[in-house]
Amino acid sequence: MSFVDPPQAALPDVVRPSSRVRATLSFLRHHPQAVVGAIILLAFVFIAIFGPYLAPYGEREQVGPLFGTPSSAHPLGLDDGGIDMLSLLIYGARVTLIVGFAGAVVAMLVGGTIGIVAGYFGGKIDNALMRMTDYFLVIPDLVLMIVIASIWGRSLRNIILIIGLIYWTFMARLIRSQVKVVRERAYVKRAQALGASHLRIIFKHVIPQIMPLLLAQTVLMVALAIFLETAISFLGLGDPSVTSWGKMIENAFSRSAISYGAWWAIVPPGIAVALVIMAFNMLGTAVEDSLNPRLKVSHLSRRHFRLRPLPDKEGRS
Amino acid sequence: MSETLLTIEDLVVQYRQGRKKVVKAVDGVSLTVAAGEFVALVGESGCGKTTTAQTAMRMVPATSGTIRYRDRDITNATQSEMRPIRRELQIIFQDPYESLDPRFRVKDIVAEPLEIHGLDNRDERVRAAMERAGLTPADLYLERYPHELSGGQRQRVSIAAALALEPTMLLADEPVSMLDVSVRAGILGLLNDLRTSGLGILMITHDLSTAAHFADRICVMYLGRIVEEGPAHEVIRNPQHPYTKALVSVVPQPDPEQSMQPEILQGETPNPADVPTGCRFHPRCPVATAACSSEDPPLRPAGSDGHRAACILV
Ligand SMILES: Nc1ncnc2c1ncn2[C@@H]1O[C@H](COP(=O)(O)OP(=O)(O)OP(=O)(O)O)[C@@H](O)[C@H]1O
Ligand code: SF4
Numbered sequence: 251m252s253f254v255d256p257p258q259a260a261l262p263d264v265v266r267p268s269s270r271v272r273a274t275l276s277f278l279r280h281h282p283q284a285v286v287g288a289i290i291l292l293a294f295v296f297i298a299i300f301g302p303y304l305a306p307y308g309e310r311e312q313v314g315p316l317f318g319t320p321s322s323a324h325p326l327g328l329d330d331g332g333i334d335m336l337s338l339l340i341y342g343a344r345v346t347l348i349v350g351f352a353g354a355v356v357a358m359l360v361g362g363t364i365g366i367v368a369g370y371f372g373g374k375i376d377n378a379l380m381r382m383t384d385y386f387l388v389i390p391d392l393v394l395m396i397v398i399a400s401i402w403g404r405s406l407r408n409i410i411l412i413i414g415l416i417y418w419t420f421m422a423r424l425i426r427s428q429v430k431v432v433r434e435r436a437y438v439k440r441a442q443a444l445g446a447s448h449l450r451i452i453f454k455h456v457i458p459q460i461m462p463l464l465l466a467q468t469v470l471m472v473a474l475a476i477f478l479e480t481a482i483s484f485l486g487l488g489d490p491s492v493t494s495w496g497k498m499i500e501n502a503f504s505r506s507a508i509s510y511g512a513w514w515a516i517v518p519p520g521i522a523v524a525l526v527i528m529a530f531n532m533l534g535t536a537v538e539d540s541l542n543p544r545l546k547v548s549h550l551s552r553r554h555f556r557l558r559p560l561p562d563k564e565g566r567s
Numbered sequence: 568m569s570e571t572l573l574t575i576e577d578l579v580v581q582y583r584q585g586r587k588k589v590v591k592a593v594d595g596v597s598l599t600v601a602a603g604e605f606v607a608l609v610g611e612s613g614c615g616k617t618t619t620a621q622t623a624m625r626m627v628p629a630t631s632g633t634i635r636y637r638d639r640d641i642t643n644a645t646q647s648e649m650r651p652i653r654r655e656l657q658i659i660f661q662d663p664y665e666s667l668d669p670r671f672r673v674k675d676i677v678a679e680p681l682e683i684h685g686l687d688n689r690d691e692r693v694r695a696a697m698e699r700a701g702l703t704p705a706d707l708y709l710e711r712y713p714h715e716l717s718g719g720q721r722q723r724v725s726i727a728a729a730l731a732l733e734p735t736m737l738l739a740d741e742p743v744s745m746l747d748v749s750v751r752a753g754i755l756g757l758l759n760d761l762r763t764s765g766l767g768i769l770m771i772t773h774d775l776s777t778a779a780h781f782a783d784r785i786c787v788m789y790l791g792r793i794v795e796e797g798p799a800h801e802v803i804r805n806p807q808h809p810y811t812k813a814l815v816s817v818v819p820q821p822d823p824e825q826s827m828q829p830e831i832l833q834g835e836t837p838n839p840a841d842v843p844t845g846c847r848f849h850p851r852c853p854v855a856t857a858a859c860s861s862e863d864p865p866l867r868p869a870g871s872d873g874h875r876a877a878c879i880l881v
């Protein structure tokens with residue numbers, strides 16, 4: 251009996267690059283909402299980057315009467331200082347998106363690190379970290395926001411930190427539970443048996459495995475972060491020196507835009523926030539949707555391989 | 568007699584289950600594996616085979632007993648003291664679908680041990696290990712991901728990775744039980760070739776006929792203990808322990824004259840959290856006597872060449 255299974259016949263042709271492209275295309279075909287979300291986001295990112303060139307008027311330039319009504323020169327009207335609303339909206343995109351991304355990234359880094367450490371090492375480390383997470387979880391967000399803003403002061407950086415501080419717990423728990431699963435995989439055990447260091451195992455085996463989940467969650471978290479930024483600004487805890495959509499809404503309220511009947515000072519930034527949050531959600535859930543089951547089923551489960559007839563088995567049976 | 572590589576003496580391993588409960592998964596196991604020797608550890612599911620092997624690798628801490636590799640006591644070795652041992656002693660896992668990182672290419676999987684141990688000439692060593700594991704020509708496999716390979720090929724990659732460090736001994740934990748029947752013989756033959764080239768092999772299996780075919784010696788394990796051990800042909804042709812007899816009786820014999828009446832064991836598969844008094848096999852033993860529920864028989868000589876069995880009838 252020959253002890254070697256014939257390799258040539260058993261191997262499919264390498265189709266990797268084209269199959270990756272095909273996978274992306276099929277993802278987009280099956281998740282049209284991801285396409286819509288991505289288009290909306292790209293538009294806003296474009297506005298955020300090129301805002302100063304796109305805005306018809308300056309950020310602090312008084313161009314007419316306070317709460318001037320929409321006209322052909324000022325399609326979204328003027329605010330309480332006579333500043334062009336369309337221009338403000340365009341300027342605000344940059345701050346809003348930066349705060350959203352940065353807040354989500356802070357939450358991802360803090361929560362991800364704590365989740366990975368707790369999930370990977372388990373035992374006492376896990377208990378201690380999870381107890382700490384629970385403490386943070388029970389502090390009401392509003393209290394945390396007000397306390398931190400009044401201690402650290404109102405700045406863009408502090409808003410980002412507040413957002414990170416409020417959302418990292420969510421990330422930590424999610425990542426921890428995934429890492430606990432990955433830690434038990436035989437390839438992690440194999441690396442341990444070979445004498446690999448914890449750092450090596452975490453960076454080479456654990457993080458790449460949870461990366462898709464981490465990314466999908468970060469995208470979803472940007473939406474939450476933008477929402478939170480709006481809320482923080484609306485409560486008057488925002489950075490006074492910059493324009494964000496939340497700040498615009500807050501401004502309109504505090505300067506009684508409603509009693510002037512100046513709906514245009516409130517509705518456009520509200521719609522912009524809603525649109526961006528919706529877009530991030532569409533994209534995030536689509537990515538999560540397509541990656542999450544794969545994290546559990548595809549290359550990690552033997553069932554998957556049984557479903558697909560392997561060439562050498564086909565050849566034999 | 569060639570050098571003894573792995574020596575396990577009176578090994579006890581307890582797992583905690585929940586807060587208070589402890590389970591003795593391994594309860595006083597002793598065995599040795601010498602260079603060029605193929606030892607099979609046979610037993611049904613849950614009897615502690617994997618635990619024994621993983622404790623030998625220091626992946627699970629021993630509760631008591633000693634583990635030696637060559638002359639070094641590694642029972643309480645630190646991770647850094649284990650490093651040189653880990654180059655010599657390699658483990659192959661049961662499930663080739665799970666034991667390879669799906670994000671690594673074959674060449675990176677086989678090179679990983681070399682990276683961990685900081686060895687040079689990785690390309691050459693990777694190729695050499697792959698050829699040795701029967702993955703020829705190596706170029707055909709180097710760039711592939713595990714999911715592009717069949718189960719048998721994956722297990723060969725696993726073996727190639729184990730061989731990359733040029734170890735002196737392999738622990739193979741049910742290396743073929745997850746594989747298609749058609750590729751099992753190939754993998755077992757490969758292990759046999761490695762033994763011939765001087766490696767010591769401890770193979771865990773619950774398939775006595777596989778053990779009979781390839782092993783020099785067989786250790787039969789039941790509920791955390793070795794209940795019979797000896798030269799493979801002795802244990803198969805002349806089993807002494809009632810448990811081994813039952814196992815042997817269900818193995819199809821090539822010669823129908825020799826076939827025994829198949830003896831199907833009654834009772835539930837044993838639970839190490841609830842070990843019976845006396846001989847731990849007595850609730851299922853077809854020839855148990857009254858004394859069996861109080862007396863716990865040790866391994867006693869039962870024939871030539873170190874054939875031993877733990878039964879009061881021996
Ligand atoms: N990490 C663990 N924690 C607690 N109990 C465990 C753990 N691993 C194994 N056990 C228990 O120890 C006993 C022996 O398990 P082990 O995996 O060594 O058996 P095995 O002989 O390899 O079985 P199988 O043939 O199913 O692989 C089992 O009862 C099992 O439930
Ligand atoms: S000691 Fe008694 S119960 Fe145990 S195997 Fe022998 S006969 Fe059976």
Ligand SMILES: [Mg+2]
Binds near residue numbers: 616617618740
């Ligand atoms: Mg096992």
